[in-house]
Amino acid sequence: MPHDSSKPNPPRWFATTRWTIVLAAGDRHSQYSRQALETLCGTYWAPVYSFVRRRGHSVEEAQDLTQGFFARLLEKESLAAADRQRGKFRNFLLSSVKNYLANEWDRSQAQKRGGGTIAVPIDAESAERIYRPDQVPQDNPEKIFERRWAAALVGQVFSRMRQDARRAGQMKAFEHLKGFLTGEAVGVRYQDVAAELGLSEAAIKVRVHRLRRRFGDLLRQEVAQTVQSPDQVEAEIRYLFSAVE
Amino acid sequence: MVRPKTPGRQRSDPERPLCPQCGTPLTEGEDCLHCLLALGMGLPDSTPLDGLQTDRYTILHPLGQGGMGEVFLAHDNALDRKVALKFLSEELQQNPCAEQHLLDEAKAAAALDHPFVCKVYETGDLEGSAFIAMEFVEGKTLRQVLNSRSFPLERTLSIADAIADALQSAHRHGIVHRDLKPSNVMLTPDGHIKVMDFGIARRLEAVQNAVGPVVPDWTHETSVQGSLLYMSPQQARGEPVDARSDIFSFGVLLYEMIAGVNPFHRDTPEQTWQALLAADYPPLTSPSGRLPKGLDGLVGRMLAPDPKDRLQSADQVRSTLTEVGSQMAARQSGWRKWVRSPMRLCAMLLVMVALVVLGLYLGGWSAEPPQTGIGRSDNPQAQAAFVEGHRLLYLRTPASLAEAARKFRQSILKDPEFAAAYAGLAVSQILLASYGIRAPEEVFPEALRVAEKALELDERQAMAQTALAFIRFSFDWEWELAEEEFLKAVELANNDPDTLRWYGFYLATQGRMDESLQLMHRAQNLDPRSWLAIVSLARCHYLRREYEKAVGVYQKALALQPEFRPAHLGLGLVYLKQKKLQLAAQSFRKGLAGSKAHELLAEAFQQAASGDSPSDIEADLQALRAESGQIYLSPYFVAVYYLALDQGQSDRAFEWLEKAFQERSEHLVTLRVDPIFDDLRSDRRFQDLVERIF
Known part of the structure; x- marks a missing residue:
């Protein structure tokens, strides 16, 4: 039982996701953990922007506030003081932006903090396109945030899949088969796709199956980057699944 | 991209199109997030590989997913047996060296032949995907x-x-x-x-x-x-x-x-x-x-x-x-x-099995109880028992429902004037019957009595009013009276998801499908994370013969509450209509549990789906159902089984439908619209049954 352990360092794979790196850094905020946080913020800026917009800020204000928010977030002191008990990056980001808006809503404050420092680049045009206020007018800011979060996550997975396909010279096949992931291809016959791609129907079925599995795996990997432990991955996906109604 | 041959997307809301796969409202220009997130949860459970044939194997359906890859049930055409095919994961297949090491190891393991070791048969390849064929082990x-x-x-x-x-x-x-x-x-x-x-x-x-x-x-x-x-x-x-x-x-x-x-x-x-x-x-x-x-x-x-x-x-x-x-x-x-006494041992084992089976339903995600029906007693003990009963009611497991009824009884004993406790007891009794745990005739008479008592004490008790409406329709088969009672309930609790769902179900049984669907959507919008609302919506799609949508929505519910038996049973019915017999049998196996009779029927479904000649289960089933203390098996599902057989044994199906009639099975309220009976509609006996009920 109790045994004199030499207390060696655990394998490095215990803390290899971006959010665990950020959390593990604690007060010893390093360049490494800052990069991890920057990457996460770069992926999930759109939910923050949409949240700010739905809180009633104009396009310009929302851009400034979002920039200011990320600049503040990436400051060493701010992160060290952040509440990290919630476990998930999504919760952390949402509560942080709420606090920020409550305390830092003034545009001049935002500019003071964010002005001149572009922590997370935001493309104004695409930000508005992603926000799409006309589509779900009944959604509150939190709901919009969750929806945009799920969309950012899915977008990240598609982006990785496209990169893989491009690298493997399989872009044409990917574009043909992508619809089988999204429901867009309901009613499309495998044999028709097979004819277009010059493959057998069985080969198409295997590819579609593998593509779905690959999407699922990458999605779980992306979610894992934002949570504190592996057992939160499934719960997080389920949460988002029910949040995107 | 090859375009779909299906007609344009249906719209329930002119502003937002619906996903053709799962029916979720879409944001224009955006892929269906629901379908995509579902892939992260390993859904849907059917895959394009189902039914695919290799030189030797016919793939039937997925069995599960692990770190190493995915496992499928398959039929070995050469040796006419079931096997499990374990496909190596994508990452592993991209590393030819690792893949080869693993396949070599599998070949070494194939030398093992022991009754307690799952046998490895061989390794193979399907369109570039390596797999290991092994013994299929049930359990x-x-x-x-x-x-x-x-x-x-x-x-x-x-x-x-x-x-x-x-x-x-x-x-x-x-x-x-x-x-x-x-x-x-x-x-x-x-x-x-x-x-x-x-x-x-x-x-x-x-x-x-x-x-x-x-x-x-x-x-x-x-x-x-x-x-x-x-x-x-x-x-x-x-x-x-x-x-x-x-x-x-x-x-x-x-x-x-x-x-x-x-x-x-x-x-x-x-x-x-x-x-x-x-x-x-x-x-x-x-x-x-x-x-x-x-x-x-x-x-x-x-x-x-x-x-x-x-x-x-x-x-x-x-x-x-x-x-x-x-x-x-x-x-x-x-x-x-x-213990050596065989009778005692048998009794003890039965109790152990029952405890394990009941225990399996415990835990898991649950909907938050709606606030409708929340009452207040001046007696703190009555209030505490009521609040606990109310919480248990919304866990919707066999054990929690029985315990909820007990808590409401306790509450009534402490405060006999507490209307909400009577209402809670009525609803828990109804659910015990609706979820096939107790026979309807065992619980509905008391449910009616206590619902009426609740309304006598407080005529605006919404939960009691909803319960009364449900009893009028589901047990009394008093259709017009039921609607009157439902309308009163809606007036009292216009925003209560349960009231809307139950009324929506009533409307579906009357063939008023559009009104029903509208209410189901409303119930879901009021309580979007409730799997109960999702299951009701799925059943509505099934009754509307929208099978693809029904599958998607049922799977959505099961993703939230994997052990919810009514969802498995509902999904099984949809798969039957889609002629996906293996998937149907799989769903019935998950849904039909709780007694030996349930297990026997689930096994029979499995046998029929596998194409084996079905054994005659009639005598055993009757005997097992007659055993006292058993969890109730609705005759409806036995009738469904006989209809699902290759040659369709309609005589037997009618015998069990008659039993369902005698036992006032709740499932009969859908008789006029249930797709599972479509082949029987021209039969005189079916028409006679419909006339006796409606």
């Missing part, structure tokens, strides 16, 4: 059965002895398991065990170490924490392993079966890892307080951190287990004499 994993509970000691010792036997044989062949854990031990329906994945599972990690860096796999929770909990200290340090590593993992498993908890479970993988290396675990105790002499010592020697101090072989473990078992038997001879 549950030890993990599924063990979750959060310990095993009776006698059963623990017999399972441990079988595992030791399997390890002994494998170790003699020079094969080390490397990943022995509860999810790799199957308990078969006939009570045997099979150890799965000998030499294969952990080998994956070893070859990855050999050919490249260890890639953390956080994509499947079981891959890190699940396996780590059973790793030997040598494995945790990345050192070479031998048979003694399996002995350590076996020790962890044995500890967990006895204590009901894993000795190394900690808050984080890192803490678990540290505890493993130090063999730091709490002293072994049994929840029953009974720990036979020698068992603690045996587990301790299996869990020694240094392999040299550990029991050296599975033979040694077996002989110690035998000693412990004999000593325990000697001390408990009096008890054993009592």
Whole structure:
């Protein structure tokens, strides 16, 4: 039982996701953990922007506030003081932006903090396109945030899949088969796709199956980057699944 | 992209199109997030590979997904038997060297031939995807059965002895398991065990170490924490392993079966890892307080951190287990004499099985109870019992519903003027019948009495009004009166999802499908995270003959509440209509549980789906249903079974529908619209039945 352990360092794979790196850094905020946080913020800026917009800020204000928010977030002191008990990056980001808006809503404050420092680049045009206020007018800011979060996550997975396909010279096949992931291809016959791609129907079925599995795996990997432990991955996906109604 | 041949998307809301696959409203220009997130949860459970044929195998359907890859049930066309095909994961297939190592290891494992070891047959390839063909083992994993509970000691010792036997044989062949854990031990329906994945599972990690860096796999929770909990200290340090590593993992498993908890479970993988290396675990105790002499010592020697101090072989473990078992038997001879009576043993086993089955429904995500019907009593004990009953009601498990009824009764005893407690009791009784736990005629008369009592005490008691409306329609078959009562209920609780769902269901039985769908959507919007609302919506799609949508929505509900039996049963009906018999049988197996009669029927569905000549279950089924104390099996599902048979035995189906009529089965209220009976509609007997009900 109790045994004199030499207390060696655990394998490095215990803390290899971006959010665990950020959390593990604690007060010893390093360049490494800052990069991890920057990457996460770069992926999930759109939910923050949409949240700010739905809180009633104009396009310009929302851009400034979002920039200011990320600049503040990436400051060493701010992160060290952040509440990290919630476990998930999504919760952390949402509560942080709420606090920020409550305390830092003034545009001049935002500019003071964010002005001149572009922590997370935001493309104004695409930000508005992603926000799409006309589509779900009944959604509150939190709901919009969750929806945009799920969309950012899915977008990240598609982006990785496209990169893989491009690298493997399989872009044409990917574009043909992508619809089988999204429901867009309901009613499309495998044999028709097979004819277009010059493959057998069985080969198409295997590819579609593998593509779905690959999407699922990458999605779980992306979610894992934002949570504190592996057992939160499934719960997080389920949460988002029910949040995107 | 080839365009779909289906008509344009349907719109329930002119502003937002619906996903053609799952029916979720879409944001224009955006893919269906619902469908995509579902892929992250391993849904849908049907795949394009279902029905695909290779030279030798016909793939039937997926069985599960693990860290190593995905497993499918298949039919071996050459030897006319079921097999499991384990496809290697995408990442592994992209590493030809690792893949080859693993396939070689599988070939070595194929030399093992032992009754408690899952047999590896061969390796193969399907369109570039490598697989391992192995014995198909039915049953549950030890993990599924063990979750959060310990095993009776006698059963623990017999399972441990079988595992030791399997390890002994494998170790003699020079094969080390490397990943022995509860999810790799199957308990078969006939009570045997099979150890799965000998030499294969952990080998994956070893070859990855050999050919490249260890890639953390956080994509499947079981891959890190699940396996780590059973790793030997040598494995945790990345050192070479031998048979003694399996002995350590076996020790962890044995500890967990006895204590009901894993000795190394900690808050984080890192803490678990540290505890493993130090063999730091709490002293072994049994929840029953009974720990036979020698068992603690045996587990301790299996869990020694240094392999040299550990029991050296599975033979040694077996002989110690035998000693412990004999000593325990000697001390408990009096008890054993009592148990030796076959009738008593049988009774005891039945109780144990029932407890396990009921226990399986406990836990899980649940909807928040709506606030409608919340009442207040001046008596604090009555109030406390009511609040607890209300909470239990919304867990919707067999055990919680029965307990909810008990709590409401307690509440009434403490405060006989407490209207909401009567209403709660009425609803819990209704649900016990609706979920097929109690026969309708056993519970509805009391449900009616207490609902009326609640309204007598408080005429604006909305939950009681809804209950009364439901009874009028579901049990009394008083259709017009039921609608009047529903309208009163809606007036009292216009925003209560349960009231809307139940009224929506009533409307569907009357063929008023559009109104029904509208209410179901409204109920779901009011309570978007409630799986109950989702299941009601799925059933509505089924009754509207929108099978694809129904499947998608049922799967959505099951993703939130995987053990919800009515959803499995509903999904089974949809699959039957889609002629997906294997999937239907699989769903019925999950939905039909709780008694021997349920299991017999589930087995019969499975047999029929496999194309085997169905055995005549009639006599056994009647006898089992007649056994007192059994969970109620609605005759409706027996009728459905006879209709599902290849040759469709409509005479038998009608006999069971007649029984359903006599027992006032709730399922008959859908008779006029239920797609499952479409082939019977022209039959005079069916028309007669409809006339008697409507």
